[in-house]
Amino acid sequence: MFEGLSISRAAKASGVKSPTIRFYEQIGLLPPPPRTQGNQRAYSDGDVRRLAFIRHARELGFEIDAIRALLVLQDQPEQSCQAADEIARARLGDVERKIASLTALRKELERMVAGCAHGKVAECRVIEILADHGECRHHQHAS
Amino acid sequence: MFEGLSISRAAKASGVKSPTIRFYEQIGLLPPPPRTQGNQRAYSDGDVRRLAFIRHARELGFEIDAIRALLVLQDQPEQSCQAADEIARARLGDVERKIASLTALRKELERMVAGCAHGKVAECRVIEILADHGECRHHQHAS
């Protein structure tokens, strides 16, 4: 009766959870699939591949809008891949900046916990450093 | 007329923006300050220090709930600072995990962009890697 996969089967096959699949449909990332008589979604193998693509891109930290652009490109195989390259390079830049920022953060946190003498709060280096921002004004941190 | 600082002065002195200060009051992170006759907030220097503390902790990526706990500790200087130490260590652990994860991510993104031959989308390594998740199933990435 079911020609195509139910949403839970598509979820298992793609690694994207059912509610997330519905959400992707809602925001126009995945085209609405045909429905069965009983109004249930019936997915094709192509849909599953698209979902796996989206999932992998999300795991790499691409934003939904970037993925939208990558999906459009994927559907036009004769075009230059310059745009895809640019999106990936931008993401790489993001990741590099984030690593740099977190590395600075780690240093400061290490300094904090290393300085903690396990005494009273009054002498606690952790609290002290947080209170005196002057000590690290030179960093620009981010999480 | 104004005994205490206006919200914008407190914002400048602490580095926390006015709407954010009101937000912190709303969620109970900063006690509601007294008001002037005209119902405007009047902050003390203590409030400004508290705000600077919060700001620095946020810059170090501590979550609001962690900051709430740290502020309670700060107000009890005679207690052991073990709890503060634990919070800071937990945050350090977060940061270390995130750095590890992002470093793996960077490697994969570098592989993607390095392999791009700047040809057509059909042969694009970027698109290809995203489509074939099998190639990197061994990583567990995160953004």
Next chain:
DNA sequence: CTAAATGCTCTAGTGACTAGAGGAGCAAGC
């Protein structure tokens, strides 16, 4: 005194989902 700046409250939006309510469909066993 007036105009501009700043303040107030309240609501809604961000990103990328996740959780739950309340109901309908469906496969298998009795």
Next chain:
DNA sequence: GCTTGCTCCTCTAGTCACTAGAGCATTTAG
């Protein structure tokens, strides 16, 4: 045929830490 229990549907609201804006009151500078 009927029940049990799973899956599916839609819709709303919640997450986190803010940010933006509407519409009005107050304060301050000239």
